[in-house]
Amino acid sequence: MKEKIGIYLIGAYGAVATCAIVGAKAIAAGLSDERGLVTSSELFRGLDLPPVKDFVFGGCDLRKTSVLEAANEYRQRNNLLPTELLKALAPELKKVNDNIGEGIALGAGATILKIARARQKQNSVLQEVEQFRARLAKFRKDNKLDQVIVVNLASTEPHLDVPPEYKSLKDFEKLMRANAAEKFVPSVLYAYAAFSEDCAFVNFTPSLASGIPALTEMAEKLRLPHSGKDGKTGETLMKTVLAPMFMARNFKVLAWEGYNMLGNRDGAVLDDPSNKRSKTADKDKALRSIIPDPDMHTRVSIEYVPSLDDWKTAWDFIHFEGFLGTKMVLQFIWQGNDSMLASPLALDLARLTAFARRKGEYGPLTHLACFYKNPMGVTEHRFDRQVQILEKYVEKHLAGKKNKQVKK
Amino acid sequence: MKEKIGIYLIGAYGAVATCAIVGAKAIAAGLSDERGLVTSSELFRGLDLPPVKDFVFGGCDLRKTSVLEAANEYRQRNNLLPTELLKALAPELKKVNDNIGEGIALGAGATILKIARARQKQNSVLQEVEQFRARLAKFRKDNKLDQVIVVNLASTEPHLDVPPEYKSLKDFEKLMRANAAEKFVPSVLYAYAAFSEDCAFVNFTPSLASGIPALTEMAEKLRLPHSGKDGKTGETLMKTVLAPMFMARNFKVLAWEGYNMLGNRDGAVLDDPSNKRSKTADKDKALRSIIPDPDMHTRVSIEYVPSLDDWKTAWDFIHFEGFLGTKMVLQFIWQGNDSMLASPLALDLARLTAFARRKGEYGPLTHLACFYKNPMGVTEHRFDRQVQILEKYVEKHLAGKKNKQVKK
Amino acid sequence: MKEKIGIYLIGAYGAVATCAIVGAKAIAAGLSDERGLVTSSELFRGLDLPPVKDFVFGGCDLRKTSVLEAANEYRQRNNLLPTELLKALAPELKKVNDNIGEGIALGAGATILKIARARQKQNSVLQEVEQFRARLAKFRKDNKLDQVIVVNLASTEPHLDVPPEYKSLKDFEKLMRANAAEKFVPSVLYAYAAFSEDCAFVNFTPSLASGIPALTEMAEKLRLPHSGKDGKTGETLMKTVLAPMFMARNFKVLAWEGYNMLGNRDGAVLDDPSNKRSKTADKDKALRSIIPDPDMHTRVSIEYVPSLDDWKTAWDFIHFEGFLGTKMVLQFIWQGNDSMLASPLALDLARLTAFARRKGEYGPLTHLACFYKNPMGVTEHRFDRQVQILEKYVEKHLAGKKNKQVKK
């Protein structure tokens, strides 16, 4: 019998979640092909991945709106998601709405709360977690789900100096009980609650979430799969594709200057230096991991340009030295729609996580490295090598399936 | 005892050969590091490659000048190869000159002959080959060389519809004896002569050379290593680095438009449509091999812009479709010095070919695929995968060396 | 009493005409502001230009479709002209359709006829002209128009070696009567018919139209205003803005290489070398007029990239030399929607032509130079200087109006 899978989206009214939901429903209705979904490419043919069209969506958000409204707003700002499509999908989108509740405001930071027009409640840390667990449980029960995957698509959180208590689950839980509110950001509470409710966790954001030692320990103990962090969608993807070439040709990269501009809600959040700090660290880390030269000058700038909306534009200027000290230049300009790049990857991660869980795999899913700017449990940042890890994983499972069939 | 290795450059006064010679001499004199030489990168540490500094250079050209003059001309046009450097290396460069003779004009085409201010002689095909063999033999003898590697760095030849006689060595030789001059281009005669003189052959150009069946057969028979064709230095390198990413992310590439501009002698030759045809075919083939979508619109344009001299500039515009039919754009601008990109690769190929011969390897050297736009005997065009073939080759030899040491 | 003005669009189902009609109707309905209309800018405040919202539209096309269908097709391909807008304007757009008839196929060339799925009829040259005159007269009568302006927005015609008979009206008419069909292109017949029907003429295309001596003579004789040719919308606009700076700073422009890509019907037509020839000549002429240096290397390339639809993308690479022979580079990338750039200018020209006629001005309207790649009767190509000619024209009329008011 077919498994019924729930995808619980944190930041459910955000652009990425909106496009993921609309996209999945459009595919289900036969109104869109599966272009852009990695898991729908040739490589995965024959693998029993759960189909995107059967996903049951739910989630939470700090803003108050509806999926349809969010989709309409997105359409108006970006000239995508045509009116006809949204009209056709409206009944389905309304149904999703019933599964969307409130998010955790504790530790979200002033900028996010302001943009969401939300405010932090007087709840204790434990109360926040309990209430969120109750919402997850209700989602599962209401929809008779076999498994639920929590996917973090919220805006980048403010930077938090990781407290020493994050090093073990025991201390982390003690800290929660001590109600040390200033030592928490929502993502760690979301991940803790997800694990407590027997849900796998996907961290598509640069936030801490399940990546802290305490929660890695918890996932291991409860035999739950998780992965993260920070979806690799645009400029960083390009960096991890291009940087290995400079190494392979023995060029000296003198400077790699990356200027990013975007105008969506995410961009507005990143205008707060504390939130930006979490983001740029991930972007630089990937590059420095591939090109370890300490002399290399790098810059990662992310700026808010409202008129661009979701059309992220990046200019990268790469100054490099070749034979006989010759200085040369490579520049690239990336003009991508942020949510249309991110949302299919979020669906891919949900499919692959559901598959992994069904196969009894748990802990950090290292074969998902190619999806992340800063992959958990993996030091490999070169994109093509990460893709090969995934290829081998698929081949292993295809071989296993074949063996089984042979055995029958 | 150390092997004495001769590098015989076809097109010895061209910019690539000039930079290769000056570069090797600068390294030998301790006036330059080995940046840009792939074989000097970390990967090759421990492998007994012949050092660049010990190479003995010779070659041929249709033009009449000297290495030093060619280098000075290059400096004036490109603001590279500083006066001080050329002054310091002048005695060494003059010595190389003694090893440089005339090239084969038969079949070189009107444009090349005009630019070289050369003219075709009344020689028969066999006479051309014999004279060239004699020059190779003299180079070997004069310099007491243990092995000679012929490296083709000449300008792109005019397009030749490959005659059916090229399919077997027997027919090819018959055609030579029949003196069917219009069915020959210099590169195949160079390769034939090289093999006849027990020399390995490196075809860095888009010309036919040793890649035709007759000569592949000859190399196999004489147990000589060879490789080609068309060094992968700039825009095509970028294509084979970037294209796999579009496949991995399941994007549909709608259009990949590549505009190249260059102003060196090579560019002037490419202004002749017949010569250009050989070149653009190689560039497009690599891309279509990685992205087999027949709907993809592509263009490869190469234009002569004299003021650019050796500074090849390419603009690539890549239009691609992602999730929900969203069209996005990646553009890159490559500003590289053509000869400074090509010359270290020519030296790399010479080193690796000399090494392969010493190890008794022969036939097409498929592990050199990452150096070529259109690698012989290999269907893999994805750059990173090609690099891995080379990595495995190096690992194998390093392991072999270790085993030997252990046995002692 | 208010004058009733008819705008008769040649190529009425083309993208430019479609956007012009939809735009005017959207402005009339209060659903769009007048951004992009030059004549709605500050400069023209106080001048009695006929309002765009009062224009009565008609026209002809070789294709058979409707304005609404053309608009819907445009929306689907370009993600512009939102469904809601078209729905609101549908009744108005349907009315325009009643005023749209057949165009002249004689001399349109194989490529245009194929794309339009039209074929040339067995009409004589005179019959074509007569039939077209009848359509213009009907448009005027049906809509009770005070004046009609014919605006040529058709695709670029094939190149025609201008026959000597074009030099005088008498010979031109003789040629028509002789039915020398191969010596005519539609644009000259359109212009002749327009003048015969007492209509002013605007040539927004690179086609010959009213610019030939015979028709200039005719306009003069009949005291009719006209202008052309080839709307200056994108890359050429940029050239005429930037080129004067290089002159003012005494830089030597070594090379100006312009690569244009577009994917609309216009682009498909330009894929025919004969049609392209008319276009690129205009583009290069403007640049060479500003920078007369014969050494300057230039290129104007226009290529058809279907996926771009109406989003014309141009890359210009400008290589220039400054102090002490220093070579420097300016590059620009223009990503504009061709029809959204052209259509408001077509409306501007109609307004200014109607105004000129009301004022009794006739012959080539030289004050409209800033709208054209190749302005009739003007040698000035520098954009800013052209703008100043227009400014002075406006000031003159504003002063005149003020004087009149004073007199009252």
Added chain:
Amino acid sequence: MKEKIGIYLIGAYGAVATCAIVGAKAIAAGLSDERGLVTSSELFRGLDLPPVKDFVFGGCDLRKTSVLEAANEYRQRNNLLPTELLKALAPELKKVNDNIGEGIALGAGATILKIARARQKQNSVLQEVEQFRARLAKFRKDNKLDQVIVVNLASTEPHLDVPPEYKSLKDFEKLMRANAAEKFVPSVLYAYAAFSEDCAFVNFTPSLASGIPALTEMAEKLRLPHSGKDGKTGETLMKTVLAPMFMARNFKVLAWEGYNMLGNRDGAVLDDPSNKRSKTADKDKALRSIIPDPDMHTRVSIEYVPSLDDWKTAWDFIHFEGFLGTKMVLQFIWQGNDSMLASPLALDLARLTAFARRKGEYGPLTHLACFYKNPMGVTEHRFDRQVQILEKYVEKHLAGKKNKQVKK
């Protein structure tokens, strides 16, 4: 008899001054043409400008080196100023050195002093001025000069909140006497000293210099010409060329994001936020003056990228809205050599200032607006209109000359 003109350069060992001196000497020696000098273009033919070749150079700097050393350093970092040229000019460059003394360190700021390896002396404000006046007087006397023009080419000073005492000469002098060191930056002392020594002043930097009311008053009183501020060489030049086009076409500029990178000493100074503040203000002001839309989003970023040396690279992304709300994009990439762009303009300004003084013109030279980012006494920022002011000035003087000749 010919006037003997001295050019006193503040920042004489900086890259701009170095290139100006080398360039003038190369022209004098017939080793370079006058390309890049505005005043050597066609427009000025017939005007009696003092020839660049006759200029006597002197100056001051905080660093200790020589013109030849500075030129050699520049050559090594930028691959310009060829060895042969410097060798040929060495005797002339050494002579210039005799005229170069110490600069004013008072108020130069920590960053500049550190880079110059200089330190502030215990001098009072008045002592600094007196010593500098003495140096100017000596330069004039030693070289028997008819007039001396002081040209400020120093690095950008730290930001100074302009003290109220700068509003009148009287208060300014009182402040000097009060030795209020923290209220002074070197540029105002340089300008004060220059005027006191009967020298005209050219402020090529964004520093305050002669632009403060007190010194404008002084120049007027002493009938001395001066001009400034901040040479318009690259990105801002482009802005003032392009911005008028957006206005003329009635486009709405949504965002104009400018990212500048440079790696010379000037860039290192701008890495100090206080120095950067002076610079970016000028750059933004010009744009906002042309496009007054308060909604327009702008950014001016200047970053230090050491490997670029003097090759300033700017990427400007311009997002604009046209007809029917259509958003379009123009991007440009400027790759210019900063000093080779600036130095000829500095020579131009010296020539035109010398000419103006000879003609008895004084106060702010408003006809020089096209040379400056922030021209003194002029609100016009549109480049082409500024060029026309200069054209009219030249025409007036040519007419005057003609009249004189006629009179004779």
